[in-house]
Amino acid sequence: MVRKMDRSGIQVRFYRATAIAGAGLSVVCIIGNGLCAFPLRLSIKWVVLFLICTTALFLLKREKYRVHMMFSAFVFLIFLFLPFAFLDSGGSNNNAVGYVFLLLISTTYLFSGWRRIFLAFGLVVVFMALHAAEYFHPDLVMVYSERSQFVDRMIQIPILLLVSFFIILHFAKEYERVNAKLDEYANIDALTGLYNxxxxxxxxxxxxxxxxxxxxxxxxxxxxxxxxxxxxxxxxxxxxxxxxxxxxxxxxxxxxxxxxxxxxxxxxxxxxxxxxxxxxxxxxxxxxxxxxxxxxxxxxxxxxxxxxxxxxxxxxxxxxxxxxxxxxxxxxxxxx
Missing domain, CATH: 3.30.70.270 (Reverse transcriptase/Diguanylate cyclase domain)
Structure with missing residues (x-):
């Protein structure tokens, strides 16, 4: 029971950290697109992501619907947001691979059982389908100049690395904290606080x-x-x-x-x-x-x-x- 409660608490904290990172990433990208005078349509996906992340943070307090809400958010990100962002941002010329790995890391840790398998398998299928669509129907993908793609990478890749670092660091700290707690359970008597x-x-x-x-x-x-x-x-x-x-x-x-x-x-x-x-x-x-x-x-x-x-x-x-x-x-x- 203790380990189950710990796992649930860790998942909530990790999910909160992921949502905060996603909201922060959205804000920075929106500001970056504005400073670079990119078309406003490029910021639509980031506005949507910001709304998803802030809504997820707000609904996180409702424990009864927490698991369903977390699962629904990732279903939306994988099956709707990712395809739209891929096609709207230049297809394989953008930074989609980095975001796919980030989603895979988060999905693997946040979910278990059939939800984890469904989301991971769905992510792979969506990624392959998008590349197939780009190859057979290149007209579906927005085309941008090399300069625009260069500037976009210079903005997003550092941000993506920082967000990945933030999320993985949070996971590492949670891992250390749980290990310390398990070590305490293994070595300390619960009633007296003395060694066992x-x-x-x-x-x-x-x-x-x-x-x-x-x-x-x-x-x-x-x-x-x-x-x-x-x-x-x-x-x-x-x-x-x-x-x-x-x-x-x-x-x-x-x-x-x-x-x-x-x-x-x-x-x-x-x-x-x-x-x-x-x-x-x-x-x-x-x-x-x-x-x-x-x-x-x-x-x-x-x-x-x-x-x-x-x-x-x-x-x-x-x-x-x-x-x-x-x-x-x-x-x-x-x-x-």
Whole structure:
């Protein structure tokens, strides 16, 4: 569901960027034709394109009809606007190929399924039909002087390149943004904002291989978490986990340290530093957590244990030692 929503949002932003680029291209070409004293009829297609793009931007807000509107706009561009522009601008002597590629790029990314196939296939057919029409019926194509064609290319080719750059750059930024988001989904726990088990596994492997910087593995567990959930509801249970996550992040979330949600109501910290200082920080976290939970009649508490991440021991041995120490700490609480 998340990826589907992301794709829809990206398509909308990309479509908006394409429409803005098309409107800007139209304005520049209209102004350029006027400055070069070209016939007014040459600007008709650009006026039409400007109206299409601005209308598309306006209707983009109507989510219910968005897909149909986007598809209709490209059908118009491919099957009506492109043939008219091709014949009116001098046929193969104009810059039609560049616009065809631009339409193909936009169509490929903006649409999927049968719409993408239909538009791409239609674009190819229209392009071939126009060249065939120019070859067999050259009288259908407007003829301009070499000077006019030269000036037209000097105006449109740089603009076409800039518009293409703008659209592809926008796509590249969206691609980077989505990759960063997917990386976040893969590495970050959604509830607490801490690293997840995947990142913890990576961090502890790195710590085990580091012979210069001693590290400690700390396991933290919320005692009686189910009771707190059952008594005060899951919203309070979430707040308990988020509060503990915030305390751990404030105390250990810097430098090479790794703070992770290990799973459920368990957290893990890989700490680089002095063991005595580690003990002091854990006691401070425990006191702060107890202050937070007091209004809920002390419904929960935390237990923790630590173990040295030794280079002469395996990661599995370190985890077993820390887990065993955590179990002993919880047993002491129950017995007392």
């Amino acid at each position: 088990r995947r990142m913890f596994n990576k961090a502890i492997e790195e710590a085990a291989l580091d012979r210069e910087n001693p590290a400690y593995l700390v396991l933290i567990d919320v005692d009686n978490f189910k009771r707190a959930n059952d008594t005060y509801g899951h919203s309070v249970g979430d707040k308990v986990l988020q509060k503990l996550a915030d305390l751990l992040q404030e105390s250990f979330g810097y430098g090479r340290n790794n703070v992770s949600r290990w799973g459920g109501d368990e957290f893990a910290v890989i700490y680089y530093g002095d063991k005595n200082e580690l003990s002091q920080r854990l006691e401070g976290i425990k006191n702060s957590f107890q202050d937070f939970i007091t209004p809920y009649n002390g419904a929960a508490d935390i237990s923790f244990s630590s173990a040295s991440v030794r280079v002469d021991g395996t990661v599995g041995q370190v985890l077993t030692q820390a887990d065993h120490s955590l179990y002993q700490d919880k047993q002491k609480k129950h017995s007392s």
